[in-house]
Amino acid sequence: MRHHYWEWPIPTYLFLGGLGGGIFCLAAILSFFVYPDVPMMGEVLAWPGFLGICALGFGCIMLVVDLGQPMVFYRAFVKSTSVLAWGARFLTVCAIFGVLWFASYVPWDWFAPIAGFLVPFRGFCLAIAGLSGTCIMLYTGIFLSTLKAHAFWATPALPVLFTVSALSTACAAIALSIGWWPAPFTLESVIVAELSKEILHTVDIILVVVEIVVLLVMVLSFLGAGNKTANKAAHRWVHGSYAPLFWGGMIFGGLLLPEILYVFGGHSAASTLVAPVLVLLGGLLLRFMVVLSDDRAPLPGEDRYYTRIADKDDKFVKAWTYGENIF
Amino acid sequence: MTRYVMVIDQRRCIGCHSCTVACRTWNDLPLDIVYNPVLTEGVKGTWPNVHRSWLPTLCMHCEKPACVPCCPTGASHQDEDGVVWIDYDKCMACLACVNACPYGMRDQSKLQPRLHRFVRKCTFCRDHRAADPGAEPYCVATCHQKARIFGDLDDPNSEVSKLIGSVETVRLLEDLGTGPQIYYIPELGGKA
Numbered sequence: 001m002r003h004h005y006w007e008w009p010i011p012t013y014l015f016l017g018g019l020g021g022g023i024f025c026l027a028a029i030l031s032f033f034v035y036p037d038v039p040m041m042g043e044v045l046a047w048p049g050f051l052g053i054c055a056l057g058f059g060c061i062m063l064v065v066d067l068g069q070p071m072v073f074y075r076a077f078v079k080s081t082s083v084l085a086w087g088a089r090f091l092t093v094c095a096i097f098g099v100l101w102f103a104s105y106v107p108w109d110w111f112a113p114i115a116g117f118l119v120p121f122r123g124f125c126l127a128i129a130g131l132s133g134t135c136i137m138l139y140t141g142i143f144l145s146t147l148k149a150h151a152f153w154a155t156p157a158l159p160v161l162f163t164v165s166a167l168s169t170a171c172a173a174i175a176l177s178i179g180w181w182p183a184p185f186t187l188e189s190v191i192v193a194e195l196s197k198e199i200l201h202t203v204d205i206i207l208v209v210v211e212i213v214v215l216l217v218m219v220l221s222f223l224g225a226g227n228k229t230a231n232k233a234a235h236r237w238v239h240g241s242y243a244p245l246f247w248g249g250m251i252f253g254g255l256l257l258p259e260i261l262y263v264f265g266g267h268s269a270a271s272t273l274v275a276p277v278l279v280l281l282g283g284l285l286l287r288f289m290v291v292l293s294d295d296r297a298p299l300p301g302e303d304r305y306y307t308r309i310a311d312k313d314d315k316f317v318k319a320w321t322y323g324e325n326i327f
Numbered sequence: 328m329t330r331y332v333m334v335i336d337q338r339r340c341i342g343c344h345s346c347t348v349a350c351r352t353w354n355d356l357p358l359d360i361v362y363n364p365v366l367t368e369g370v371k372g373t374w375p376n377v378h379r380s381w382l383p384t385l386c387m388h389c390e391k392p393a394c395v396p397c398c399p400t401g402a403s404h405q406d407e408d409g410v411v412w413i414d415y416d417k418c419m420a421c422l423a424c425v426n427a428c429p430y431g432m433r434d435q436s437k438l439q440p441r442l443h444r445f446v447r448k449c450t451f452c453r454d455h456r457a458a459d460p461g462a463e464p465y466c467v468a469t470c471h472q473k474a475r476i477f478g479d480l481d482d483p484n485s486e487v488s489k490l491i492g493s494v495e496t497v498r499l500l501e502d503l504g505t506g507p508q509i510y511y512i513p514e515l516g517g518k519a
Contacts, residue, residue, distance in 0.1 A: 003431065005422045068420020068435050068444030075400035075419045084423050085399035148503060149393060149429035296431060299499060300382055301366030310358070317358050317438070 003294060009062040011287035014140045015169070016059030017091060018162060019283070021136030022170025023052030024098055028130025030196060032123075040189045042122060044196065046105040047180040049098060051173055052133070056095045083146060087139045094132035101125035107182045137166040144290070151230035152293045157218035161286075164211045169283035171204040172258075172276030197272070201262055204279065208259045212251065215286075219246075233293045242289060250289065254282015329408040330480040331451055332508040333467070334490045335383050339474035342367060342381040346466035346475060353455070353465040357436035362386070362449040363466050380514045383475065385466065386411060386432040386449040387499065390506025394424035394433060394448075402446075408479075409508055410451050418445040429503050451477070480508075 027045045035041045064073045076088040103111075104118035104125070118125070141159030148154040178200075179193030222234035237246045258275035265271025310317050342365055350362050363385040370379045392411050395403045402417035403424050413424075425433045425446055433448045452464035462468070467477040478487035487510075490496070496510040 005425050005434075066421075068422075068446070069418070069442060071442060072419050075402075075417060076421065077399075078417075079399055079401040082397055082399040082423075084397065084421065088399065146397065147393070147423075147427050149427055294426065296429065297500060299366055299384060299430065301368040302364075302431065304369065305364050305366050309361070 003296065004292065005294070006291055007066065008288075009066040011291040012284070013059040013062040013066075014144075014162070014287040014291065015284045016055040016062065017087075018137050018140055018166030018287075019169050019173060019280075020052040020055035020059060020098075021090075021094060021133035022166040022168075023048055023055070023173055024094055024126070024129040024133030025137060026167065026170050026174055026200075027052070028126050028133075030199075031126055032130075034199060035192065035196070038192055040183065040186075040192045041196075042126075043105055043183040044179050044189055044193050045174070046102055046182050048174040048177045049102045051177055052170075053095060053098045053102060055173075056091060056098065056136075060091060060095070083139060083143045087136065087143060090132045090135040090139060094129050094136055097125045097129040097132070101129055105182050137163045140166070149296050150294050151227050151297065152222065152233040152295055153290070155218060155222075155230075157214055157221075158290070161211065161214045161218060164207055164214060165283050165286055168204055168207040168211055169280050171200045171207060172279040175200045175204070175272070176276045201271070204276075205259060205262050208255050208262070208279065212255050212259075215250070215255075227297075229295045229297045233295045236293070237289070242293075245285065245289060249285050250282055254278055254285055258282070328481050330508075331388065331408050331410055331477070332480045332487050332491075332510060333385070333388075333451075333464075334476040334478075334487045334496065334510045334512065336474045336476070336490075336512045337380055337382065337514040338512060339472040340365070340381040340383055341472055341474075342379075343472075345469050345471065346383055349465040349469035350449070353452075356447070357438045359438055360434055360436050360447055362432070362447070378514075382511075383466075384430070384432070384499075385509065386451075387430055387505070387507030387509045388449075388451065390508060391504065393427040393429065393503075393505055397423045397427045399423065406453075410453055411448070412450040412453050413446055413448060415445045420444045420446055422446065429500050429505065430507075 027049055030045060031041050064070045067073060076085055077092075079085045100118055101122060104115050104122050106115050138159060141162030144150075144153040144162075145155060145158045175197050178196055179189060183189045183193070219234050219237050222230040223238055226234060236242045258278040261270045261275035261278075265275065344365050346363050347361060347365055350356070354362065356362065363383060366382040366384060367379060370377050372378055388409055388411050390409070392403075392405060395405050395411060399421060400417045400419055402414045402419075403411070404414060405411045420435050422435065425435070433446050435444045435446050437444070452462070455465065456462050463477050467475045476486050476490065478485035480488055480491065482488060490512070491510055494512050496512055498507045498510060501507065
C-alpha cells in the first residue's frame with residue numbers, strides 16, 4: 001500500500017542536505033589531509049563551501065515548507081533521542097560553522113573587520129562543519145532505514161547508498177565550482193584548483209562504481225529475496241512503472257554515462273561539465289525514487305477500503321469546513 | 328499496573344461501521360480522517376459456500392510503538408497504561424510518526440488550515456475516560472454486537488484478560504516486533 005505522505009520537498013531536502021554535508025566533509029578532507037600545507041586551499045574551496053551553505057539553507061526551507069505547522073519548526077530540536085532531531089541539530093551546526101568559515105574568506109573591504117576576526121578560527125569552523133556534514137550524510141539514510149513500516153527503506157544498504165551518493169554528488173559539485181570567487185585568479189590558485197579537480201574526478205569514479213554496486217545489490221536482493229512488500233517495490237523499479245527511470249535515468253544517465261565520460265573524456269567539457277551535472281541529477285532522482293517507494297504492507301482489505309471512501313477532492317468533502325460539526 | 332488493550336471478536340462483527348461513525352462524531356473528526364476503519368476483503372468462496380469477514384481496526388497502541396521514538400518534538404507519547412497519544416501543542420506535523428506506523432493509523436487532515444495541521448490518531452478516547460474513569464471508548468460503547476471489548480490486561484478479572492487467556496487470538500503484523508495491543512478473535516475458520 002502506497003500513501004506518499006511525504007511529497008516533493010522531502011526528497012529534495014534529502015538530496016540537498018546530503019550534498020551540502022558532503023561538500024563540507026570533502027572540503028575538510030581536502031584542507032586537512034590532502035593539501036594541509038597549501039595556503040590557497042581555503043580560498044579555492046570557499047565558493048564550493050558557499051554552494052554547500054546554499055544547499056543546506058534551501059534544504060532547510062524544503063523541510064520547513066513540508067511541515068503541517070511551519071511556524072513552529074523550532075520544536076524539531078527538542079527531543080534528544082529522535083534521529084530527526086539529531087539531524088536538525090547537525091544541519092544547524094553545519095550551516096552556522098560553514099557560514100563562519102566562508103565569511104572569513106569574503107574579500108570585501110567593508111567586511112574586512114569581521115573576516116579578519118574569523119581568520120584564526122577558520123580551521124576550527126571547517127572541522128566542525130566537516131564533522132557535522134558527515135553526520136548529515138549518514139543520518140538521512142539512517143533515518144529512512146529506521147522506518148521499518150516501509151520494507152523498501154528498512155535495509156542497512158540504504159544509509160550506505162545515501163552516504164556514497166552524497167559524497168559522489170559533493171565531488172561533482174566541488175569539481176564544478178572549485179577555484180571561483182573569492183579565490184584570486186593567480187597561477188597558484190589555478191594549479192591548486194586543477195589538482196583538486198583531478199583528485200575529485202578520480203574519487204568520483206570510484207564512488208560511482210560503489211554506488212552502482214550498492215544500488216544493484218539493494219534492489220536486486222529485494223527482487224530476489226525481499227518480503228512481499230519490498231519485492232513489489234523492487235519489481236516496480238526493475239521492470240515496472242519505474243523501470244525507465246531506474247535503468248535509463250539513474251543507472252545509465254546518472255551513473256554509467258558520467259562514469260564513461262569521467263574515464264574517457266579527458267579534460268573535455270563532457271568530463272568536466274556534463275559528467276558532474278549528470279551525477280547531480282542522478283543523485284536527485286535517486287532520492288525521489290526511494291522516497292516515493294514508500295510501500296507499506298497492507299492490512300487485509302485496506303486497499304479496497306481506501307479506494308471506496310470519498311476522494312479528498314470530492315465536492316462535498318471540500319465544502320466541509322473544520323469546526324462546523326454540530327456535535 | 329494497568330495495561331489497556333482491546334479484544335475484537337471478528338465472529339461478532341457484522342460490518343455495520345457504527346464504531347467508525349461514533350468515533351468520527353464524538354471526536355469531531357475532519358471528513359478525511361478515520362481512526363477506526365472497518366475493513367473487508369469482500370465475499371470469499373464459491374456459491375453456495377461463501378463467507379465474508381470484517382476487520383475493525385484502530386491504533387494498535389503497541390507495546391513498543393514505532394511512532395513514539397521517531398518523533399523529534401516529543402509530541403508522541405505513551406502513557407504508563409500503554410495508551411499512545413499525541414500532544415497537539417507540541418506536534419509540528421513532520422509526518423515522521425505517520426511514516427513510522429506500520430498500520431497506517433496516523434494521518435493529518437488536509438482540510439484543516441495549511442499552517443495549523445497536526446497529526447491525529449486514536450487515543451482509546453483518553454480525554455473521555457479522564458473525565459469519566461468508568462467510561463469505555465466510544466467505539467466500544469456503541470458496538471451493539473459487543474465485538475469490541477476494552478479493558479485492563481493486567482487485571483485477571485477483566486473480560487479482556489479472560490478472553491485472551493481462554494480463546495485463541497491473533498495480532499496484526501506481529502513479526503514487526505512492535506507488540507500490538509489489539510487482539511483479534513478470528514471468525515470461525517478465518518484469520519484476522
